Amino acid sequence: MNPKLETFFKEQGFTKLSPIQEKTYPLLSTGHNILGLAPTGSGKTLAYTIPLIEQVTGGAGTQLMIVAPSQELAAQLTDVVRKWAKVLELKTVALIGGANVRRQIEKLKKHPEIVVGTPGRMLELTEAKKLKLHKLRAVVLDETDELLTDETLVSCRELISHGPARVQLSFFSATKTVIMNELPRWFGVEVKEVDVRSSDRTQGQVTHYLLETPVRKRVDTLRKLAHLNDFYALVFFKQVATIQAAAEKLHYLGVKAAVLDGQQRQVQREQALRDLRQRKVSLLLTTDVAARGLDIEQLPAVVNFDLPKDANTYIHRVGRTGRMGATGTVINLGNEHDLRHFKQLLAHENYTLCEGYLYKGKLVDEEKFAAAKQAVTDQPEKSKPKVKKKTKNKYKADLFKKKESVQAPKKHKKKKRKRQQLNKGKHDKKKN
Template sequence: MNPKFEAKFKEDGFSEKTLIQEKTYELLAKGQNVLGLAPTGSGKTLAYLWPLLEKAMPNDGTQILVIAPSQELAAQITEVARPWAKLLDLNVLSLIGGANVKRQIEKLKKRPEIVIGTPGRLLNLIDMKKLKLHLVDAIVIDEADELLGQSESLKDVREIVSHTKADSQLAFFSATDAPILSELHRWFGVDVTRIDVRSQDQTHGKVTHFMLETPTRKRTEMLRRLGNMDGFYGLVFFKQTSTLRDVAEKLTHMKVPVALLSSEKRQIDRQGALRRLKKKEIRFVLTTDVAARGLDIPNLPAVVNYDLPKDTNTYIHRVGRTGRMGAEGVVVNLGNEHGLRQFKQLMKETTYQIESGVLFAGSLIKEADRQNYIEEAELENKPKAKPKKKAQPKPEATKKDEKVAQKKRKKRKRNQKNKGMRRKKSKE
């Protein structure tokens, strides 16, 4: 690693590279085409940034292009890349929808060495002849299963790549596999070295997965109860933005602070929502799968599936927002009896251990442990018996005391004898 990178690596508290960083570093540094598959939160972004940034030259125009599926992910990659690029006097520019295009055009005139963007805005600027990619040496397709798995976005990515040099290096990274990732030669005309460390990677922290059986009409109330738990905040996933908006309105009425993260929101509002969650100013960010794909929120304690995922890949990406880089986390899956039964069938294909959970005394616990909690609570609330007073030993009687006691006994006997004689005379 570059000495400047090495120094920052240690300053940031890292002691060694993650498995995906270690396995792909040399390959990317040597210019090979790579497909990197690693779990969520395992450091994939830095895995491709380090070796590619080291090869870039200041003031030589745009040499590295990173394509991401969402505005949030592109903005996040930009945030990660800038401090490392700055060490080598390289400039990073984010080109995403929702931002001011005129301002982006002005910044392109400064010929940034690294461009990070979403397909729509990149193509827009290419068509306007404002973004020139003829000097690009390396192209990264992040969240490749998402970007290439749909015909329209695959077409957009191939169109962007066609504007770069024929021998540009290609790097594909993803947390989940997809059929398209086995056909990269067919679509891009290059041989790709596949590095898959998903089964060996140990960076993921302990995450407990719960199922909370909840009727559909009571799911919002369950969110309110979760939001009132100490230290509980996180991302809540929905299938439809209409449901998302309805639940946001109800939670706001219930005095639960939330924000929305959807494609309908302005970019500044979306970034503000994530910033407020990181600062713990709100309890939940309500979002959809597209908007939250690849997001990195350090030490995020919880993910809630308001709507259960449609497939295992969706579940992997959702729950990957918590438990990142060794941190602990909780995943809560809400559903009625029928929905949870189907969900359990779906999860049989995975290695996740899904526990039935309940809310008990303001805490989320395993249903199997509820009786133990009840017994412990009863013991704590049971009134404690007052300790018995120890009998005090009688003091030893003195001779004087003994004489007084004898006189009292004699007097008592005389009185009893006199009473008996008086009763006898009265009878006669």
Template sequence: MLKQFEAHFKDLGYTEPTAIQTAVYDPMVGDKNVLGLAPTGSGKTVAFTLPALANLLPGDGIQLIVLEPSQELAIQTSRVIRDWAKLLDLKVAALTGGANVKRQTERLKKRPEIVVGTPGRVLNLVSDRKLKLHLVSLMIVDEADDLLTGDTLDTVRSIAQAAPADVQLGFFSATDTPILHELDQWFGQTVERIDVRDQDDTQGQVHHGMLEVGMGKRDQMLKRLLAMPNFRALVFFKQANTLRKTATRFYHDHVSAASLTSDLRQVQREKALQDFRLGHIKLLLTTDVAARGLDIPKLPAVINYDLPTSVNEYVHRVGRTGRMGEPGQVISLGDDHDLRDLKKLLKETDYELEPVYFSGRTLTTERPVATAKPVEKAPVAVTSAAAKQSATVEAAATVDGPVQPAKRKPRKAAAAKVETPNPTKKKKHKNRHTKNKGMRKKWRDQDAQNK
């Protein structure tokens, strides 16, 4: 490691390199092609950054290309690399889809030594001859298990073919897939495999809980979880429509939440992620677009609103918490059938799933015991006068001892109803026509007497 890096390494509070950082440094500095496999949160970005920067020359044009699967991860990686690159007077440019192409083209005119971007945008700029790769000596493919699938595989290969034939290659991933065993065939170069997943000890203690909640009550459960002290969570959805409905409901209910989806503008996505990192919001609702690589320091929890359908999905989702020795909590929501399927899916892994319950503003592994309420006797309906009298006698006997039965009083004759005038009742006023009619008769009589 360079002396400049050693000083900065200590300034950041790191005591020693992680397993993946130690394992790949010498092979990469020695211009070897490598495949680095390490758990999520084990420092893979720094692992390829330090040896990559050690071989770059300031002012010599674009020499390093780093490909990332999402805009968020590309921006995050560019910030990490820039923090180290400034020690060697190296410049970094981020090229991501969804951002302004003209601004990115202007940045390229400043001749950065490092370019970090998404494959689609990088290939577009290469095809338009705005980005030239003839000086590139190293290409890093981060999250290789995701990028080397489907159409993205062809895009990555096209970028590699635009670089010099002897370009050094570096692949990094948290999970192993079949294509990672066929890199020699796809890229025409021998790739050294370095797997430290069993040696890494950077993972903190993470509890994997299953909380039985029906689909119709999951939004309500999220609100209840917010009552826990210092609670924040990254909430994963499978369908964007379900996410939008929940986000709309939370917006109207003034719940501290924001959305992070692929259809949002880059500015909106950056703001949502930044607000969540700073603790301004407590819930970040997202799809698997945020499942890979995102580093959110000291994230307390990850919630699976919709359960993952593959082991790799679960690995990358839960890898957002428990990073760099920090504790974490994973909460998977679902009905009894869903949770059984999840246990079957993960039965071959080392994850220990356990049922959890929400009780008293906290999560517990102990099933709450329902307290039995005292049974109240229903009142007996009394349907006859004799029964009423009997009930009255029995009640009195219970309180004051035995009593004599009450004598029946003779029934009095019903008194005639006499109407009495109501002094408060106002008299009805005669209408104008009736009043004038009486006055006209009086005037006629007066006229008759005068004659």
């Protein structure tokens, strides 16, 4: 490793390379085309950044291009790559759809050595002769399984075709799809596969809960989760319309929540992510497209409001928590039928799913829930003082007496005064 990068590597708190970094470094340093497969949060970004920026020459035009499927991931990669490239005095520019294109064009006039962005915006700038790729040496397709589908596959191939005939290609992903077996056919190069998914142990301990929850009570469940101690999470939905309805209900219930979806402006999306990272909100409601590949440091939980359609989607969703050795929690909401089908979906994956319960302000598994319920049952009942029961007739009699005492006014007794004999005599004399 370049001495400057090695020093910076140690300053960042790293002691050794992760499995994917260790396996790919010698291959990328010697110009091989590779397919790197590793779990989410295992250091794939640095696995290609370090060896590839070492091959870049300062002031010689754009030589490294990194392509990402979403605006958020492209922005995140830019932050990481720019930090490491700065050590070697290299310039990095983000070319992201949704951002101001004129500013991007102005930055390209400074001839950056590295560009990071989304395929649509990059292709647009290339065709407009603003992004010049004639000196390109290496291309990285991050989240390959997402990029090589439908229109983005066409855009990626066309984008690469604007560079020289011999360009080093790198493909990185956490999951493998069918098209990855056909990379030579689509890109015309031989690719070496590096798969460390079974041997990588960088992910921390993640607990996967199943919370049986009918649809009508799911928003209220989110409210309860948001009030747990030190809880904040990414919440995944299938549709944007459902997100908006849930967000309105949560705001009404006093829960601090933000929305991240593809229909927002780039500034709004960046603000939503910033609010979650700074814990200004407890919940960030999003879809698979918007949150693909996001790295939110020390994110404690992921909630699946809508269960994923396949195992690959689940792998990418849950990979947002428990990254690089940190612990994490995944909470899957669904009714009895949904959860039964979901268990079958993940039958061949290496996940341990346990029943979860929200009990007295805590999220507990089935064993702890049963123990807590049993402890309540075993508590002795407090003895209450015995009260003499009055008979029906006696009660009526007491009631009658009470009414009588209330209703009957007190009689004032007149004082009997003895007349003085003297006065009496006077009156008698008058009469006579």
